[in-house]
Amino acid sequence: MTFRLEMKVRDYECDLQGIVNNGVYFNYLEHARHEFLLEKGIDFAALTAQGIHLVVVRSELDYRQSLTSGDRFAIEVQVERISRVKFGFRQQVIRLSDNQVVLHGLVIGVALNPQGRPCVLPALETLLEG
Amino acid sequence: MTFRLEMKVRDYECDLQGIVNNGVYFNYLEHARHEFLLEKGIDFAALTAQGIHLVVVRSELDYRQSLTSGDRFAIEVQVERISRVKFGFRQQVIRLSDNQVVLHGLVIGVALNPQGRPCVLPALETLLEG
Amino acid sequence: MTFRLEMKVRDYECDLQGIVNNGVYFNYLEHARHEFLLEKGIDFAALTAQGIHLVVVRSELDYRQSLTSGDRFAIEVQVERISRVKFGFRQQVIRLSDNQVVLHGLVIGVALNPQGRPCVLPALETLLEG
Amino acid sequence: MTFRLEMKVRDYECDLQGIVNNGVYFNYLEHARHEFLLEKGIDFAALTAQGIHLVVVRSELDYRQSLTSGDRFAIEVQVERISRVKFGFRQQVIRLSDNQVVLHGLVIGVALNPQGRPCVLPALETLLEG
Numbered sequence: 001m002t003f004r005l006e007m008k009v010r011d012y013e014c015d016l017q018g019i020v021n022n023g024v025y026f027n028y029l030e031h032a033r034h035e036f037l038l039e040k041g042i043d044f045a046a047l048t049a050q051g052i053h054l055v056v057v058r059s060e061l062d063y064r065q066s067l068t069s070g071d072r073f074a075i076e077v078q079v080e081r082i083s084r085v086k087f088g089f090r091q092q093v094i095r096l097s098d099n100q101v102v103l104h105g106l107v108i109g110v111a112l113n114p115q116g117r118p119c120v121l122p123a124l125e126t127l128l129e130g
Numbered sequence: 131m132t133f134r135l136e137m138k139v140r141d142y143e144c145d146l147q148g149i150v151n152n153g154v155y156f157n158y159l160e161h162a163r164h165e166f167l168l169e170k171g172i173d174f175a176a177l178t179a180q181g182i183h184l185v186v187v188r189s190e191l192d193y194r195q196s197l198t199s200g201d202r203f204a205i206e207v208q209v210e211r212i213s214r215v216k217f218g219f220r221q222q223v224i225r226l227s228d229n230q231v232v233l234h235g236l237v238i239g240v241a242l243n244p245q246g247r248p249c250v251l252p253a254l255e256t257l258l259e260g
Numbered sequence: 261m262t263f264r265l266e267m268k269v270r271d272y273e274c275d276l277q278g279i280v281n282n283g284v285y286f287n288y289l290e291h292a293r294h295e296f297l298l299e300k301g302i303d304f305a306a307l308t309a310q311g312i313h314l315v316v317v318r319s320e321l322d323y324r325q326s327l328t329s330g331d332r333f334a335i336e337v338q339v340e341r342i343s344r345v346k347f348g349f350r351q352q353v354i355r356l357s358d359n360q361v362v363l364h365g366l367v368i369g370v371a372l373n374p375q376g377r378p379c380v381l382p383a384l385e386t387l388l389e390g
Numbered sequence: 391m392t393f394r395l396e397m398k399v400r401d402y403e404c405d406l407q408g409i410v411n412n413g414v415y416f417n418y419l420e421h422a423r424h425e426f427l428l429e430k431g432i433d434f435a436a437l438t439a440q441g442i443h444l445v446v447v448r449s450e451l452d453y454r455q456s457l458t459s460g461d462r463f464a465i466e467v468q469v470e471r472i473s474r475v476k477f478g479f480r481q482q483v484i485r486l487s488d489n490q491v492v493l494h495g496l497v498i499g500v501a502l503n504p505q506g507r508p509c510v511l512p513a514l515e516t517l518l519e520g
Contacts, residue, residue: 010161011174012281016274016329017438018175022446023272023416030413031140038200044141045148045199048407056412060450069175069276070168142411146404146459147308152316153286153402160283178277185326186282191319199406270421271434278435291400298460304401305408305459329435330428 003036003077006096009067019066025103026059029091032075033107036089042123051114052121057086061105065095072096079127085110085118087127133166133207136226139197149196155233156189159221162205163237166219172253181244182251187216191235195225202226209257215240215248217257263296263337266356269327279326285363286319289351292335293367296349302383311374312381317346321365325355332356339387345370345378347387393426393467396486399457409456415493416449419481422465423497426479432513441504442511447476451495455485462486469517475500475508477517 007028015021034044037054044054067073074094082088086108093103111121137158145151164174167184174184197203204224212218216238223233243249267288275281294304297314304314327333338350346368353363373379397418405411424434427444434444457463468480476498483493501511 010157011164012157012160012275012283014175014276015272016276016278016435017443017445018179018276021272021420022449023413023420026413026416027140027142030142030411034141043200045144045406049148053407055407055456056453058450058452059412060448062448063446066445070173142405142413144406145402146305146406146408147313147315148406151290151402152319153283153290156283156286160281175276183277185277185323187323189282189319189321189323193315193317193319196315270417271424272417272420274435278439287400287402290402294401303460305404309408330433 001078003032003039004074005032005035005077006072006074007031009069009071009073011069014069019068020071022063025061025063025093025105028075028093029061029089029105029107032077032091033089033109036077036079037127040123040127042127047111052119053112054109055112056107056109058108059105061103063103065100065102067093067095067102073102081128082108085120087124131208133162133169134204135162135165135207136202136204137161139199139201139203141199144199149198150201152193155191155193155223155235158203158205158223159191159219159235159237162207162221163219163239166207166209167257170253170257172257177241182249183242183246184239185242186237186239188238189235191233193233195230195232197223197225197232203232211258212238215250217254261338263292263299264334265292265295265337266332266334267291269329269331269333271329274329279328280331282323285321285323285353285365288335288353289321289349289365289367292337292351293349293369296337296339297387300383300387302387307371312379313372313376314369315372316367316369318368319365321363323363325360325362327353327355327362333362341388342368345380347384391468393422393429394464395422395425395467396462396464397421399459399461399463401459404459409458410461412453415451415453415483415495418465418483419451419479419495419497422467422481423479423499426467426469427517430513430517432517437501442509443502443506444499445502446497446499448498449495451493453493455490455492457483457485457492463492471518472498475510477514 013024078090110118113119143154208220219237240248241251273284342348370378371381472478500508503509
């Protein structure tokens with residue numbers, strides 16, 4: 001199952017090269033992951049308030065194209081298991097005007113319990129059931 | 131005429147108080163102004179590429195409430211003339227769940243020509259015609 | 261007494277006009293206020309953890325010049341009482357290369373107790389004594 | 391040769407988990423790379439103005455610890471050749487209070503000429519000479 005979220009570049013996200021700054025893609029990907037989780041009933045902010053922190057342990061991003069002012073794009077998210085406690089989010093940023101893949105990446109996360117230890121979160125397990 | 135744009139808080143926009151950081155509202159307001167201008171045929175990025183810079187010279191913001199994770203909100207924009215070359219954008223951020231005004235502000239801008247001098251931009255004049 | 265903090269523009273803070281984005285000045289001003297408070301023994305993050313939220317209720321900023329890539333600047337902070345519970349921070353951003361005032365502003369804040377009500381915070385009172 | 395830049399967390403860089411948001415590390419790493427380049431006589435903004443864009447094509451980041459409000463840290467940068475036109479920047483974020491590695495990563499970049507093609511930039515070659 002692929003989750004998909006459509007967004008539009010905001011001018012303040014562009015840097016002096018006139019294109020979306022590299023760091024901003026990480027924000028886009030995070031927002032798409034959180035919306036994906038929310039759709040599955042997993043609320044990042046509510047978990048945080050309970051002392052459960054979903055954290056990123058590794059990211060690999062390949063930048064293929066650039067987004068610029070006015071561009072509309074979609075972010076696609078798929079999830080896969082990396083280990084007993086690690087989840088991998090395969091994410092793509094696709095420019096809508098020409099359907100080109102602008103960026104694709106793998107973001108690996110774990111849930112930390114209130115003691116700061118990686119834990120199995122039953123809610124996350126359901127992400128893998130499709 | 132009131133322009134209106136609906137948006138949703140992204141988790142990375144919240145700070146350690148758990149609410150949208152004060153500086154982020156300025157980003158929201160800028161994005162709403164640029165979308166408003168675009169609807170009127172005025173493209174901020176295209177003007178920049180031509181050497182015409184739309185710049186803010188003053189902002190007055192009143193923070194009434196806070197937005198937090200998951201909140202949906204609207205930004206309303208109205209324009210008024212401040213002087214021959216200055217335009218005032220009256221903007222409100224309205225939380226959709228309870229219709230409360232979260233922030234209202236006045237952002238005053240001018241157009242600078244390629245020599246860096248304030249100038250009258252015919253396209254901006256049309257904003258005032260309603 | 262004037263608090264002063266020196267900083268340098270980071271390239272990702274510049275937007276497609278090639279200058280520091282207007283919203284970033286809010287970040288600069290906030291950082292300078294927090295460093296000023298810290299020097300006075302008031303730790304924003306520690307207060308937040310105790311349920312005391314220091315929040316901005318109004319800001320007035322005048323943009324006079326622009327900062328750009330590589331610029332070094334100082335932020336000056338002075339505090340004044342606005343009312344029994346409101347504090348005003350007069351802040352200036354000064355470019356070091358030519359000592360020009362780039363921006364000056366007034367940021368008004370209050371302390372909210374864990375019930376969300378404005379309160380008198382003894383630690384803040386000491387800001388006005390020095 | 392290792393380039394080193396010391397910085398301090400700013401409160402607005404922390405998110406609702408109370409720690410520096412993952413996306414902000416991209417900003418830190420970019421700023422350190424640009425300061426490193428500048429020390430070597432390579433000015434990112436000046437190159438951009440000449441139509442030469444230094445762009446990131448891949449990043450791999452491993453998040454080991456978190457930075458939080460008040461933390462001081464160093465960013466170390468080392469450069470290596472990846473291919474004829476690709477440069478790799480090995481970067482570490484080190485917390486100063488306990489000398490722990492918070493994050494390490496590899497950021498791969500290329501220079502694009504005004505036609506958007508990867509090119510050999512003599513100034514970059516000198517980075518490898520130690």
